[in-house]
Amino acid sequence: MKRKVVSVILCGTMVLGMVTGCGSSKGGDSGDKVTINLYQNKSEISSQLQEAADKYTEENPNVTINVESIQGNDYNTNLKAKLISDDSVDIYALGDNITNMTDYVEDLSDQEWLKNAVDGSLDDVTLDGKVYGIPVSVEGYGLVYNKEIFKDAGIDASTLTSYDAIDKAFADLQNQIDSGKLKDKYPQLEAVEEYAAKETWIPGLHTLNAPLACEYSSxxxxxxSDQLGLKYADSLKALLDLETKYTTSKDDLSN
Known part of the structure; x- marks a missing residue:
């Protein structure tokens, strides 16, 4: 019998995180020893998850929570291997189509928290009228800048309200970096920004999410959809051009 487990979904287009319900347990009454295996695909939050798990264990000493994190294209393959193994998982990030995971998720349609879910946040984990996922996070996309560097370079971020303005400011900042004007205070500063475009999943997944989220609801x-419309292709190109123009890896991208 396949185990029903809790899954966490990180939706591509809606950049939204979610979870589904648990139908298996290694302990019933509150006094029983319980082990929960959590498997997820965002290594950058693994330490925070472990801290949360440790805190929960402090307050519930009969519960052991094992956090395992993996990132990259192998996540779905490894997840499915774990789900059919004897050492399965109880909570996991759902990185695949929910229709491919119906043997390993729990129906959560009767949960009280459903009424608090943001409109549209459950679309990607709803199948045949049943909900199989819990929203847990929202990811934002944008350019984050260093206030001190901008201040020292004489750049007023409040004026950067268009691509042309950003491009001009970035060019100015790059010139100051290249001339050595900022080197004493920022000796390791080589470029305006860093964009690892050779890691194809960065432009192909994260950057592409921005225009797709404006075109599709989920x-x-x-x-x-029968085809990828990419209604905002021009905006995507402008963003990619900006990202790759002022990065330390721009020379590698031309090779």
């Missing part, structure tokens, strides 16, 4: 709507 990852499910995109998946069910």
């Amino acid at each position: 990852a499910t709507e995109l998946r069910n």
Whole structure:
């Protein structure tokens, strides 16, 4: 019998995180020893998850929570291998189409928290009228800048309200970096920004999410489309051009 487990979904287009319900348990009564295996695909938050797990264990000493994090294209393959093994998982990040995971998720349609879910946040984990996922996070996309560097370079971030303005400011900052004007205070500063475009999943997943989220209401709507419309292709190109123009790896991108 396949185990029903809790899954966490990180939706592509809607850049939204979610979870589904647990149908298996290694302990019933509150006094029983319980072990929960959590498997997720965002290594950058693994330490925070471990801290949360440790805190929960402090307050519930009968519960052991094992946090395992993996990042990259192998996540779905490894997840499915774990789900059919004897050492399965109880909570996991759902990185695949929910229709491919129906043997390993729990129906959460009767949960009280459903009424608090933001409109549209459950679309990608709803199948045949049943909800199989819990929203846990929202990811934002944008350019984050260092206030001190901008201040020392004489750049007023409040004026950067267009691509042309940003491009001009970035060019000015790059010239100051190249001339050595900022070297005493920022000796390791080589470029205006860093964009690892050779890691194809960065432009192909994260950057692409920005225009797709403006075009499609959910990852499910995109998946069910006959073709990728990419209505905002021009804006995507402008963003990629900006990102790659002022990065330390720009020379590698031309090779």
